[in-house]
Amino acid sequence: MAYLRAIAFAVLACVATANADDLTGLWKAKGRFGPDARGPLVIQKEGAAYIADMLGRRVAVRLDGGELSFELPDRLGRFRGKLEAPNILGHWFRFGTPVNRSEATWPVALSPVLLRPDGAHRWRGDVAPLQDDFTFFLYLAEKRPDGSLRAVLRNPEFDFGTQQGVERLIVDGSRVKLIGKRRDKEQDVGVGTYDAENQVMTLVFPGRGGSYDFRRDGDDSEFYPRGKNPIPYAYTPPPARDDGWPTSTLDAANIDRDAMERFIQKLLDMPMESTDALQIHGVLIARHGKLVLEEYFHGEHRDKPHMTRSAAKSVTAVLVGAVMQAGAPLKLTSPVYEVMNGGAFPPDLDSQKRAMTLEHLLTMSSGFFCDDNNDDAPGNEETMWDQTGEPDFYRYTMKVPMATPPGDNSVYCSASPNLALGVVGRATKELPVYSFDRLIAGPMKIGNYAWMLDPAGNPYGGGGTMFLPRDFMKFGQLMLNGGTWDGHRILSRDFVDRATSPLYHLAQIYYGYNWWSEDFPYKNRNVRAVLAMGAGGQIVTVVPDLDLVIAFYAGNYSSRSQRDLGHIYVPRYILPAVREAGDDKSAPVAERDYTSPYGYSKDGSRVSRTK
Numbered sequence: 001m002a003y004l005r006a007i008a009f010a011v012l013a014c015v016a017t018a019n020a021d022d023l024t025g026l027w028k029a030k031g032r033f034g035p036d037a038r039g040p041l042v043i044q045k046e047g048a049a050y051i052a053d054m055l056g057r058r059v060a061v062r063l064d065g066g067e068l069s070f071e072l073p074d075r076l077g078r079f080r081g082k083l084e085a086p087n088i089l090g091h092w093f094r095f096g097t098p099v100n101r102s103e104a105t106w107p108v109a110l111s112p113v114l115l116r117p118d119g120a121h122r123w124r125g126d127v128a129p130l131q132d133d134f135t136f137f138l139y140l141a142e143k144r145p146d147g148s149l150r151a152v153l154r155n156p157e158f159d160f161g162t163q164q165g166v167e168r169l170i171v172d173g174s175r176v177k178l179i180g181k182r183r184d185k186e187q188d189v190g191v192g193t194y195d196a197e198n199q200v201m202t203l204v205f206p207g208r209g210g211s212y213d214f215r216r217d218g219d220d221s222e223f224y225p226r227g228k229n230p231i232p233y234a235y236t237p238p239p240a241r242d243d244g245w246p247t248s249t250l251d252a253a254n255i256d257r258d259a260m261e262r263f264i265q266k267l268l269d270m271p272m273e274s275t276d277a278l279q280i281h282g283v284l285i286a287r288h289g290k291l292v293l294e295e296y297f298h299g300e301h302r303d304k305p306h307m308t309r310s311a312a313k314s315v316t317a318v319l320v321g322a323v324m325q326a327g328a329p330l331k332l333t334s335p336v337y338e339v340m341n342g343g344a345f346p347p348d349l350d351s352q353k354r355a356m357t358l359e360h361l362l363t364m365s366s367g368f369f370c371d372d373n374n375d376d377a378p379g380n381e382e383t384m385w386d387q388t389g390e391p392d393f394y395r396y397t398m399k400v401p402m403a404t405p406p407g408d409n410s411v412y413c414s415a416s417p418n419l420a421l422g423v424v425g426r427a428t429k430e431l432p433v434y435s436f437d438r439l440i441a442g443p444m445k446i447g448n449y450a451w452m453l454d455p456a457g458n459p460y461g462g463g464g465t466m467f468l469p470r471d472f473m474k475f476g477q478l479m480l481n482g483g484t485w486d487g488h489r490i491l492s493r494d495f496v497d498r499a500t501s502p503l504y505h506l507a508q509i510y511y512g513y514n515w516w517s518e519d520f521p522y523k524n525r526n527v528r529a530v531l532a533m534g535a536g537g538q539i540v541t542v543v544p545d546l547d548l549v550i551a552f553y554a555g556n557y558s559s560r561s562q563r564d565l566g567h568i569y570v571p572r573y574i575l576p577a578v579r580e581a582g583d584d585k586s587a588p589v590a591e592r593d594y595t596s597p598y599g600y601s602k603d604g605s606r607v608s609r610t611k
């Protein structure tokens with residue numbers, strides 16, 4: 001009997017092995033989770049009342065302090081807007097989905113909605129919240145000594161596979177199990193079944209939308225930059241669009257086209273079968289105020305908003321400067337607690353908190369015990385998002401104890417720029433995104449974005465906004481222009497100079513007002529670069545001496561390989577191709593051997609839900 005059991009076990013083992021061999025290759029699964037509320041929105045004034053018409057529902061609109069608001073039933077969405085003749089300037093607040101804090105009972109993000117006149121006392125616009133998609137690519141390769149298959153799980157929206165340390169797939173008959181390792185401890189990342197007859201592998205990822213059906217993916221898969229066997233790259237200038245960007249060519253911008261073609265081809269040929277492979281989603285270059293290169297990979301494109309993670313902290317700084325330029329009762333020296341408390345300090349306020357100014361928030365030198373790299377810090381970003389006792393993150397941060405006097409030193413603290421956004425709202429007495437739309441998005445033709453919210457419905461200023469790639473790059477050009485866009489002054493020159501100055505030494509890189517500063521080698525000298533940086537490889541690099549802006553977008557949110565983009569790829573491949581007046585155009589361009597001497601912030605070493 002024991003002999004028969006041994007034979008049976010051997011047969012089962014052979015079956016399992018055969019199934020494992022059959023599963024090698026590339027698989028793909030995709031889930032779409034809404035939100036479903038989208039499309040035309042009409043607001044009609046009927047007598048003294050306002051009525052909203054959307055999705056076949058007529059809903060009463062509340063008018064309070066000049067703001068119009070309504071909410072659709074069943075958590076379909078919420079609207080807030082202001083009548084700014086002749087239009088209604090508004091925002092659509094969307095609730096969570098199974099991959100976006102689905103248990104939340106509060107809206108998680110907002111998007112702009114502009115309603116224009118559509119008859120007497122009638123306004124019409126389109127609600128277009130971002131679609132929540134979750135995509136998986138599963139690459140299964142050679143067998144490991146234990147009989148499992150080496151696995152690479154790629155997730156362009158969140159980098160879930162790298163975050164979970166996915167390493168291998170175990171096959172046991174029709175059962176499959178995806179195993180990851182974090183902090184040297186193995187864990188089940190996804191479990192499910194394999195239907196050999198229909199060639200469908202089903203894996204369940206708890207908390208990430210549930211069950212996904214994986215099917216074979218071909219050589220043209222978006223797992224690769226542009227397919228497994230891309231055609232040789234040939235440069236094409238960016239198209240002109242009505243988005244505020246003039247366009248030109250590499251040749252006209254005095255950037256070596258051959259060198260840039262070799263660089264883009266290098267990206268196309270990059271192997272993708274390793275866990276830490278660079279997932280570059282976009283490369284854009286502008287020189288002399290004109291967009292001259294625009295390339296996308298892995299299925300990304302110019303009309304798809306991209307996550308910016310902590311690079312959006314730089315947008316918060318721009319908004320602070322814009323409201324001051326517009327005449328808001330706000331200064332860099334404004335005391336934080338005085339502004340947040342309606343113009344008077346709270347009684348018995350700690351002397352160090354009394355001394356805290358708006359500028360301290362922008363430079364992350366507030367003194368709060370809020371270091372994002374310190375898990376024991378009560379103001380740590382992860383701690384703030386995980387707690388449920390205080391939904392208003394502005395109030396939460398103001399209760400955080402002090403670690404040092406304001407201005408003494410700078411620590412990486414997402415709560416500081418977020419509170420700076422709260423200061424903007426208190427000073428202007430309106431939701432900060434109204435000021436953003438009026439002062440920045442309107443003049444700069446930024447009409448499609450998503451802004452993350454805290455549980456109290458406040459826009460989050462610490463990171464996580466989504467912009468079209470061409471739109472987010474505009475913030476770099478704005479700083480290069482000294483605060484103007486298309487002749488419209490948005491920031492004062494003094495604010496730009498201060499924001500882009502190396503004011504503090506933070507994580508071995510210099511920091512200004514939520515903008516980083518670094519020196520890059522160029523020819524026989526160094527040139528200063530100013531950067532907006534976010535985890536995953538979201539980097540806008542401004543090089544004033546060369547009148548140059550470079551934008552990278554990527555999906556390595558949990559991988560250290562993201563560091564290569566801004567700190568190595570720019571000086572090694574792009575800057576050598578940039579010529580100055582008088583340079584010999586016939587001279588060949590060689591890549592520069594360069595490794596950044598700097599360390600990195602949390603953006604390069606640890607991922608969070610918002611960065």
